[in-house]
Structure formats: structure tokens, C-alpha cells
Amino acid sequence: MSNNVESTLKPLFEEINNLKPQFIERLTKAVAIPSVSGDESLRPKVVEMAHFLKQELTNLGAQDIQLKPLGKQPPPVSTEGLELPPIVLARFGSDPAKKTVLVYGHYDVQPALLEDGWHSDPFTLVEKDSKLFGRGSTDDKGPVMGWLNSIHAHNKLGLELPVNLVCCFEGMEESGSLGLDELIAREANAYFKGVDTVCISDNYWLGTKKPVLTYGLRGCNYYQIIVNGPGADLHSGIFGGVIHEPMTDLIKVMGQLVDVDGTINIPGVNEMVAPLTEEESKLYDPIEFDVDELNLASGSKTAIYQDKKDILMHRWRYPSLSLHGIEGAFSAGGAKTVIPAKVSGKFSIRTVPDMDSDKLTQYVIDFVNKRFAELKSPNTLKCELIHDGNYWKSDPFNESFTAAAKATKLVWNIDPDFTREGGSIPITITFEEQLKTNVLLLPMGKGDDGAHSINEKLDVANYIEGVKTLSAYLHYYANA
Numbered sequence: 001m002s003n004n005v006e007s008t009l010k011p012l013f014e015e016i017n018n019l020k021p022q023f024i025e026r027l028t029k030a031v032a033i034p035s036v037s038g039d040e041s042l043r044p045k046v047v048e049m050a051h052f053l054k055q056e057l058t059n060l061g062a063q064d065i066q067l068k069p070l071g072k073q074p075p076p077v078s079t080e081g082l083e084l085p086p087i088v089l090a091r092f093g094s095d096p097a098k099k100t101v102l103v104y105g106h107y108d109v110q111p112a113l114l115e116d117g118w119h120s121d122p123f124t125l126v127e128k129d130s131k132l133f134g135r136g137s138t139d140d141k142g143p144v145m146g147w148l149n150s151i152h153a154h155n156k157l158g159l160e161l162p163v164n165l166v167c168c169f170e171g172m173e174e175s176g177s178l179g180l181d182e183l184i185a186r187e188a189n190a191y192f193k194g195v196d197t198v199c200i201s202d203n204y205w206l207g208t209k210k211p212v213l214t215y216g217l218r219g220c221n222y223y224q225i226i227v228n229g230p231g232a233d234l235h236s237g238i239f240g241g242v243i244h245e246p247m248t249d250l251i252k253v254m255g256q257l258v259d260v261d262g263t264i265n266i267p268g269v270n271e272m273v274a275p276l277t278e279e280e281s282k283l284y285d286p287i288e289f290d291v292d293e294l295n296l297a298s299g300s301k302t303a304i305y306q307d308k309k310d311i312l313m314h315r316w317r318y319p320s321l322s323l324h325g326i327e328g329a330f331s332a333g334g335a336k337t338v339i340p341a342k343v344s345g346k347f348s349i350r351t352v353p354d355m356d357s358d359k360l361t362q363y364v365i366d367f368v369n370k371r372f373a374e375l376k377s378p379n380t381l382k383c384e385l386i387h388d389g390n391y392w393k394s395d396p397f398n399e400s401f402t403a404a405a406k407a408t409k410l411v412w413n414i415d416p417d418f419t420r421e422g423g424s425i426p427i428t429i430t431f432e433e434q435l436k437t438n439v440l441l442l443p444m445g446k447g448d449d450g451a452h453s454i455n456e457k458l459d460v461a462n463y464i465e466g467v468k469t470l471s472a473y474l475h476y477y478a479n480a
């Protein structure tokens with residue numbers, strides 16, 4: 001059976017090589033649409049991206065393409081009445097004799113500004129040194145285009161897809177996947193009926209040398225602390241030293257959430273973490289990774305841990321708390337002498353088994369309120385959850401992972417490592433629970449791609465060989 005698959009894949013891989021310019025052109029067009037879900041002013045661009053996908057899917061011959069509306073964005077962070085971007089659904093084939101694979105990806109991206117330190121406009125894909133630079137190149141427009149490219153190559157060759165393919169692309173992943181849980185529940189026995197497995201390509205290799213298959217993700221609970229004080233921004237020469245300043249209160253509270261060594265100071269949080277078993281401890285041993293890979297990816301020597309096992313465990317199986325920013329604070333160049341009247345501090349906690357999101361939120365709010373009360377400030381403070389998404393951990397011993405391992409070996413000539421991921425894809429567990437299927441994470445990009453960072457890139461090799469890997473996965477899975 002396997003030989004059959006490989007003889008089918010040989011001409012397909014050649015076709016993928018031939019189509020490289022068209023594939024890069026497709027990604028160029030996708031990156032050019034600044035579909036930043038976290039920036040309300042760019043919401044029309046997120047919607048434009050959904051329409052771009054619809055057009056691409058139409059050109060590729062998809063059936064039953066639907067842009068599913070999700071209604072209004074819920075509080076707390078949006079302007080009232082702001083519409084969520086639609087979910088793009090499409091299918092290729094509905095042959096009852098074939099297995100059905102649902103592929104999920106997201107078409108929204110993180111914010112990006114040239115002045116943040118990009119070497120070129122983040123929304124113009126630039127090919128340099130065999131790398132494709134641009135916001136979304138690796139997260140997640142490259143992999144989403146990867147699925148389209150695979151269909152394109154099959155079409156060009158007149159080769160039938162080996163499975164029925166259902167596409168589900170969302171535009172709010174970077175902002176908590178708002179509305180998607182409900183859509184999946186609604187469509188579980190409708191659009192998604194008959195789905196045998198789910199494949200997500202939206203994470204990265206652990207390092208830069210070895211492909212991986214991923215069977216776990218951390219969750220993400222995102223919070224804000226709003227401190228309100230004077231009626232307007234004030235002159236620090238006139239009011240400095242004579243009023244309680246919101247920013248001082250906020251920094252005092254935020255500064256106590258986490259220690260410089262990453263220890264979370266909120267009582268109850270670390271106690272919720274599942275204990276490390278001997279069996280799990282052994283899983284880290286064969287994985288290829290070291291502190292140099294971490295330093296390479298971070299562009300620094302700022303690692304808290306030097307030992308591989310410590311690094312991996314703190315990325316995958318322990319929670320972390322990161323401080324992200326302060327809305328309302330002076331942040332431009334120069335030296336403005338202002339006392340901001342209202343500031344909102346943003347931070348998130350990456351969650352792991354067995355943390356409970358509601359309990360965590362209660363612990364966070366109690367801690368923040370207690371620390372603020374100690375300041376005896378007349379300002380007001382409110383701490384709230386902006387969005388949460390659960391962690392996910394699965395058993396990687398199933399047909400889908402086996403097919404992906406064969407595909408990876410064929411394309412990259414090396415057996416993949418089995419890894420977990422420190423980032424989050426909030427919807428993963430919902431697919432597993434609602435569709436009662438397993439989920440596979442099959443990443444395309446490398447650990448040094450700089451997702452969410454400046455100068456995000458996807459190596460040309462990862463893009464093209466990634467299309468081969470996704471394609472080979474579908475063929476091996478069909479024949480498993």
C-alpha cells in the first residue's frame with residue numbers, strides 16, 4: 001500500500017516544485033491584506049481576507065463555500081456593535097467511500113508596524129536569503145495557503161484528492177477565537193458531519209533542524225487591570241507628588257504578579273498543575289533541543305534555564321505569566337511629562353493540565369484586588385478576563401499521527417520528534433470534544449520563524465516541503 005502512495009506522490013511532489021512561483025504569489029497576496037484581528041480599525045481587512053479565501057477556494061473548485069457570520073464581538077474590549085469576522089467553510093469532495101479530514105487554520109494575524117523594527121514593510125512579502133519575510137508568513141497564512149497549494153497541485157495534475165477535505169478557517173484566533181466554539185457545536189452534526197480527523201498546521205518545529213508532530217498545547221487566559229484616577233491626563237509638574245497616580249498603582253500591582261525568574265506569585269495557581277510522573281519525565285529525553293536553539297530563536301542569551309529538560313518543561317507543562325503592555329500609557333519617543341488618567345495593564349497566563357480557567361480567574365482577581373487594597377489608593381481598579389482558551393493534550397498513537405510521521409519521513413528524510421507546544425490554539429479541544437475525533441498538529445515553520453515578533457518569516461524550503469508534507473499526510477491517512 002505504501003509503495004502505491006509513494007508512486008502517486010512522486011509526480012505530485014514534482015508538480016509542487018513546478019508551482020513554487022504561484023505558491024509564493026498566493027502567499028504574497030495573503031500577506032498584503034493586514035488582517036489584524038486585535039485592531040478594530042483593521043476589522044474590514046480581516047473580512048477582506050475572508051473574501052480573498054473565498055475567491056481562492058472558488059478558483060480551486062471547492063463546493064459549498066460559506067462565510068458563516070458569528071454576530072457581534074462580546075465585551076469587554078470591543079466597541080459595541082463590532083461584527084466578528086466570518087468563519088470560512090468549504091469542502092472538496094463528499095465521497096462516502098473516502099475518509100474526511102477537516103483542516104483548520106486562521107487568516108488573522110498579530111499586529112505589526114514597520115517602526116517596531118521590521119527590516120521591510122510587514123505586509124509586503126519579501127524573499128531574502130531563501131526566507132519569506134512578512135506578517136503571517138508562518139502564523140498562519142503560510143500553512144493556510146499550504147492547504148490551498150496542495151489542492152492546486154492535485155488539480156493541476158488531474159489527481160483526485162485521496163480524502164474528502166473540509167476547510168474551516170477563522171479570523172479571530174489571535175484574539176481568543178471568539179464565536180468559534182458555538183459554531184463548531186452548531187455544525188458538528190451538519191457541515192462537519194462525518195469528519196474522521198482534524199489536522200491543524202498552526203505551530204512550529206521546536207528548533208530549526210528537525211520536524212515535529214505536536215500532541216499538546218498550553219491554554220491562554222488573557223486579563224486586563226484598569227486603573228482610573230483623575231478626570232483627565234495631567235501635568236506632572238503641577239500634580240506630581242500631590243495626587244495618587246494610576247500608573248504607579250498599576251505598576252505596583254502588576255509587578256507583584258510574577259518574579260523575574262518566571263515564578264507566578266498568585267496563590268493557588270501552581271497548586272493546580274498536574275504532578276510530573278516518571279513516565280512523562282522520560283518523554284523529554286529523546287527530544288533534540290538545547291539552550292543554543294532557544295538563544296537562536298530569541299536572538300539573545302536571556303534563558304532562565306540552561307538544561308534542555310527544564311526549558312521544555314517550562315514551555316510545555318508549567319504555566320507562565322507574561323506582562324504584555326499598558327494601554328493609555330505614554331509610549332512614543334521624546335519625553336512627555338504627563339500623568340495618564342486611566343491605564344489598562346494587559347497580561348496573560350499560559351495554562352496547563354489540570355488548571356481550571358474559572359478558578360484561575362478567581363485567584364487572579366482576588367490577588368489583584370488584595371494587592372491594590374494594600375496601596376490604600378483612592379483610584380479605582382478593575383481586573384477582568386478578556387478571553388480564555390483551554391490547554392490540550394492528546395495521545396499521539398493513532399492513524400493520523402502515524403500518517404503524519406510517514407509523510408514527514410518521506411519529505412524530510414528524518415523521523416519527527418513528538419512535541420508539545422507552549423503557545424495556544426484555543427479551538428483544538430473544542431474540535432476534539434464536539435466532533436469526537438482526534439486532532440493532529442502538523443507544523444510547517446521553524447522554531448526561529450519569529451511568530452508574533454518582528455521580521456516574522458517562513459523559510460522557502462519549509463513552505464514548499466511543507467506543502468509536500470501536508471499532501472503526503474492526506475495520502476497516507478487515506479490509505480491507513
Ligand SMILES: C[C@H](N)C(=O)N[C@@H](Cc1c[nH]cn1)C(=O)O
Nearest residue numbers: 139173174175176202220423424
Ligand atoms: C500557536 C498559534 N499559532 C498562536 O500563535 N496562538 C496564539 C493564540 C492566542 C491566544 N490568545 C491570544 N492569542 C498564542 O499562542 O498566543
Ligand SMILES: [Zn+2]
Nearest residue numbers: 139174451452
Ligand atoms: Zn499567533
Ligand SMILES: [Zn+2]
Nearest residue numbers: 106139140202
Ligand atoms: Zn497561529
